[in-house]
Amino acid sequence: GQNIDQPTEMTATEGAIVQINCTYQTSGFNGLFWYQQHAGEAPTFLSYNVLDGLEEKGRFSSFLSRSKGYSYLLLKELQMKDSASYLCAVINRGDSNYQLIWGAGTKLIIKP
């Protein structure tokens, strides 16, 4: 079956670095997204990985290892506004269509 696992909650300190992990099991992997969702708001796109390796975008980086079914989102120089939920989503390709499978999200709490 299809499954995505993320930690439920993490806490980090302002200015520090945090790594949010995502492991997945799918039959037709075709890419992985990370989204950020602030409380009461809609998710917004952060990154997309389809090949192995690290994608860097400012303070945020995302890593993918397809052989291990593993990804992480790395947040550097944490700011209070980074307090949010981070959602991992995997594109699964079926016989005739694609479907996004979502993790339950990791709530990140930033402390001063």
Next chain:
Amino acid sequence: KAGVTQTPRYLIKTRGQQVTLSCSPISGHRSVSWYQQTPGQGLQFLFEYFSETQRNKGNFPGRFSGRQFSNSRSEMNVSTLELGDSALYLCASSLTGTGSNEQYFGPGTRLTVT
């Protein structure tokens, strides 16, 4: 470019009633997906429409249905509402679907069933 819009933003209904939610995608986007979000459950995929056709469907009962119009606007209908249907309903649009296109989410409709 205007973002994804959803109406209404908030709804309160009673058990047994039915409800229709609306979503207008970003101009030029042909794919609209609907999700249910509840605390601790993450995003649960309902269905995806592309060019007025349902292309993908999640594991929700038949009480949940949708449609898409020629201008790509989409509606979702829930009949015979149950208390467990209380949730945030999000729609997301993308250019061609979930292959490799990022999805742009609307602000959601918060439905409360009493």
